[in-house]
Amino acid sequence: MSEQTVIINGQSVAFNEGDTILSAADRLGVRIPTLCHDPRLKPAGACRTCLVEIKNRPKLAPACATALLPGMEIVTESDRVNRHIQTLLALYLTDHETNGSSAEFGKDGNELLQMAREYEAPLDWPSMENIRQGRPADVNPYVAFQPEKCISCARCTRYCEEVESVSAITMAERGSRTTVFTADGRSLMDTTCELCGGCMDTC
Structure with a gap:
């Protein structure tokens, strides 16, 4: 069977079944920005910072969650991206x-x-009130959640579920209120949390 290849930024790269645009780009030394990706976790495509152009496709595609197909031509840097x-x-x-x-x-x-x-993102856009709910009553002395810095990428909750199989924390609420929460808002000390530190490590 002939080798399967794709083109990324003009460079040909071989790939295996199941490889993503992000993994192939990484092998080429092509950096694609990500905020929700962690190689220990299943691709989520949540943050949308890794969107790239694929020839003959009208929409940008998430590099972390898009499986490669033979003959794909991908552009990771352009005015549009x-x-x-x-x-x-x-x-x-x-x-x-x-x-x-x-x-x-x-x-x-x-x-x-x-x-x-x-990426020289504009800093002068009007600020919005951060309304993500924290856990002010959490008395555990080890892990402090700062909702004003959270972007709801879910790396922490996915790590807790996929790697530790504990699911002590989860994503709650919707829209701009989406936040990392525990069942009934209880302290981590009163959940299945094992205080492994994985949520902080991946954050």
Whole structure:
């Protein structure tokens, strides 16, 4: 059987069945930005920062969740893709603390802020009130949830379910109120949480 290949940014790359655009791009050394991806987890395509162009397809596709097909021609960097990333990041920033446009912006280890700095996302869009609910009554001394910094990528809840098989935390509410929650809003100490730290590691 002949080798199956696709074209990414003009470069040919072989792939195996089940490979995604993101995994093939990684082998080529082509960086595609992601916020919800963790190689330990199943692809979710939730954050939409990894959207790319595929020839003869009208819509952008999530690189992390799109399986490769022979002959695909993929473009990861273009005016259209960059405009999408800048717009998306600007929307994320509207309900996150950015500390303005200071020289220190994006240097605190926050992936969202670092990506916004890299892609020169606009910082002057009107801010919205962050209405994600936290767990103020959680008395556990080990894990503190900061809802104002959450982008609802679900990496933490997916890790808890897929890797630890515990499901102590889950995504709750809808729309702008979507948040990481526990059953009945109880403390992590009163759930099946094993305090493994996986949710913090993947966040």
